[in-house]
Amino acid sequence: MQERIPSDAPQLLHGLEDHPQRTLVAAELHARPFETFTAPLRASHLAMLGSDAATDRAHVARLCEALDQRLPREGATHHSVELGSFRLRWERHTEFSTYTFFITDYSAYGLQPFDVVALDKVPEAWLAAIAGRMIAGVHLALEASSRPQRGVHEIIEMFRTPNVAGSHVADGGALVFTDFRLHGDGFGRLLVQDRGLPPMRTGRLVQRLLEIETYRLIALLAFPLARAASPELNAIEQRLQTITDRMAGECALEEQQGLLDEIAGLASELARASAARNYRLSAARAYHSIVMHRIQALREERLSGLQTIGEFMDRRFTPAMHTCQSVVDRQEALSRSLARATDLLRTRVDVALERQNRDLLASMNRRTDLQLRLQQTVEGLSVVVISYYSAGLLHFLLKGLAAAGVAVNVELTMGLTVPVLVLAIFFSIRAMRRRLLRQPPSEA
Structure with missing residues (x-):
C-alpha cells in the first residue's frame, strides 16, 4: 500500500536540512508492491x-x-x-x-x-x-x-x-x-x-502478464489514429510539393505572397491535426516500451510447437507500433519541410520587396531632382518678374518726383538702379530659400 508522507516541512538530520520531498520520492519505489x-x-x-x-x-x-x-x-x-x-x-x-x-x-x-x-x-x-x-x-x-x-x-x-x-x-x-x-x-x-x-x-x-495485456491494448489505441492520419499527411505532402514546384519558377511578388499564405495554411492544418493525436501517439511509444520490457522480464524459453509471447508480439504488435512511430516521424519531417519552404519563400518575398523599395526610392530621387530643377527655374523667373515690376514702380516714382519739380534724370537713375535692384532681389530670394531649408519640418 502506498503511504502518504507529509512533505510540507523539512526535517533536520544530524544538522542537515532534509529536502521536503526526499522521503516521498524514496517511498515511491515501494508504492505498488507485488502481491x-x-x-x-x-x-x-x-x-x-x-x-x-x-x-x-x-x-x-x-x-x-x-x-x-x-x-x-x-x-x-x-x-x-x-x-x-x-x-x-x-x-x-x-x-x-x-x-x-x-x-x-x-x-x-x-x-x-x-x-x-x-x-x-x-x-x-x-x-x-x-x-x-x-x-x-x-x-x-x-x-x-x-x-x-x-x-x-x-x-x-x-x-x-x-x-x-x-x-x-x-x-x-x-x-x-x-x-x-x-x-x-x-x-x-x-x-x-x-x-x-x-x-x-x-x-x-x-x-507482469496482466500489465502486458493492459499496456498492449492501450498502446494499440493509437493504431487507428495512425492509419487515419496517413491519407491526411499524404494530401498535405502533395499540396506542399505543388507549392514548391511553383516556387521553382518565376513568380510575381503578389503570387509569392499568395504561396506564403498557402504554406501558412498548411502549417496550421498540420499543427491542428498533430495536436489532436500527438498525446495518444506519444503514449503508445511509452506503453510499447513497457510491454517489451515486461516480456523481456519473463525470460521466455521455447515450447515445442508454439510461438513465444515475444515472437507473437514481434509479428503482430510491434509492426502496429512502428506504424504509429512512422506517423510521428512523418509529422515531424513534414513540419520541418514546411518551415524550410516558409523560410525560403519569405526570403524571396523580402528580396522582392527590397527590390521594389529600391526602385521606388530611385523613382522618388528622380522626381525630387526634377522638382529641384523646376524650383530653380521658377526662382529665376521670380527674380525677373519681381525685378520687372519693381523697376516699373521705381520708374513711376521717379517720374512723379520730376513732375513735382525735383531735379532728377529719370533715365539715368533707372539705368543705375535696375542692376542693383535685380541683384538685391536675387540675393534676398536665395537667402530666404536657405533659411527655409535649414528650418526643421514642423510636426502635424
Missing part, C-alpha cells in the same frame, strides 16, 4: 479509461465500506484488500484505473481453468457502476504444480485456436499460454501452470 500468491488461483483484471482518480477511489471505498473492510486513504492511488470471498487490487495510473479480483479456487480443481472466474464473486451492481469504459479485460487461471502438465494439443483445444502463444517463463518456474483474443464473454484468457515458483515470484509473474 504474493500460491496456486491454484483465479484472477479477473479490468482496465478502465475515461474516469478520474477521485471517482474511482470513492467507488472502491463504497465496496470496502459495504463489506466492512479497510477503506483506501485520502489521495491513495493504490489499494489492496481482502473482501471476504475475493481479494481486490485497485491501482490508478496516469490515464486509467485497473481493478484486479483474485479468488483462491481450491474447490474448482476438477473444472476447466476458465469455467470459474474471479469476476463471478464480485457484486454485480457495484461492478456495473464502475466509472469509465473497459479497454482491457482478461481472466487468468493459475494451476497448481501438482496438476499434470497439459500438452500442446490440449492447450489448443482449450483456447479453440491454433494461434496460441506459450513458453516456459521465470527460468522454467512456470508455463504461460494465451491467444490474445477476446472470447465469448468479451475477455481475454491467460493460463499459467506453476512449476515450483515461490509465492513472491508468482505474484510478480501474474502482475
